Amino acid sequence: MTKAPTYEWFKSSYSGGSGTECVEAAFVQPGVLVRDSKAPERPYLVMSVGAWDSFLAGVRRTEDF
Numbered sequence: 001m002t003k004a005p006t007y008e009w010f011k012s013s014y015s016g017g018s019g020t021e022c023v024e025a026a027f028v029q030p031g032v033l034v035r036d037s038k039a040p041e042r043p044y045l046v047m048s049v050g051a052w053d054s055f056l057a058g059v060r061r062t063e064d065f
């Protein structure tokens with residue numbers, strides 16, 4: 001039986017202290033994994049580094065919110 005890989009997940013320092021309702025990410029080759037911290041056992045998104053950079057740029061444009 002093959003063991004599932006483990007990843008080093010992180011979340012923004014702007015996340016609340018409770019650890020819930022956060023987006024977590026892990027850097028892998030060749031991109032980034034993104035998951036919901038409330039449900040870490042559920043499937044995660046896989047995106048390229050370019051898509052991750054675009055996502056972060058959108059989040060940083062606070063005037064859009």
